[in-house]
Amino acid sequence: MPEEIITIERHILEQERAYPEATGVFTSLLYDIALAAKIIARETSRAGLVQILGLAGKTNIQGEAQMKLDVFANQTIIRMNFYTGRLAVMASEEEPDIIPIPEGYPTGRYVLVFDPLDGSSNIDANASIGTIFGIYRRRTSAGPGTVEDCLQPGRALAAAGYIIYGSSTMMVYTTGNGVHGFTLDPSVGEFLLSYPNIRIPAEPKYYSTNQGNEKYWSEGVRRFTRWLQGMDEENPRKPLSGRYIGSLVADFHRNLLEGGIFYYPLDYKDPSNPKGKLRLLYEAGPLAFIAEHAGGYASDGQRSILDIVPDILHQRTALFIGNRDLVEMAERFIARYG
């Protein structure tokens, strides 16, 4: 029997049928994000040619100045969602404050938080990069959305997803009803269902972390890493393979499909003020939501990422994400050794 061809549009529509009270706004919002992803994917695939084709500093076909890819991605997502009346407010890694809906345009019941192009420093090395997004229901009742509508814990997400711009462009999303992956067929401009109902494999293969930072890790994280490598005599285990790209979406995506753990622990360069690098609201939170709906787990080393209520938009956090048993082991090492 030939494989059924299911576009992301059809899949989202079928997902909506599971919610009788759905009004279609949520479905249209997910469509809009998929469309923005196709536009960003097109520009990303040309990124390497900007210098060669002399595009930098010139204007593109829309008459817009050729801009940095992360600025372009940010503008694309904002423009795609400014005027539709589906959102009350947005928050982006690229913007210092909340992004209000322009005066004179209707506000809606959803909130979009996003990192438009994470890992963009890897573009020149042609490594995979990604967009991460989360969709909340607004908390305020009406009128312009506020920062309060954005500062919600990951557990309150209505949907989360990411797009990975790599050897192929993939969009992975969940509305809490399974995690589903779609691969872009650029010849027709459609995301086609390629990974239905993703579950993190029970047997992990990889661990992903920047061991160049080991000097600034806590004792517990160092011991946890030795355990992953099969070098803990007290708790012997089969060594995992090390894989690290330095692009969160790419590292997370591999562990989601193959099984493993990604971690970016606290940095104790200043022992009195340990710091996380990754952002809670639009990086760790949406990926934690996806991980949990694929049978995995995400923690800051002490508690579930999904239970942390952000105090500020750009709050940073430590992140351990992937197979639940590996993440929980990290928590145990940190509880015992700090």
Ligand code: P6P
């Ligand atoms: P490091 C990319 O700059 C990023 O924000 C994430 O995509 C990635 O996981 C992390 O930083 C890599 O950081 O310190 O290992 O280069």
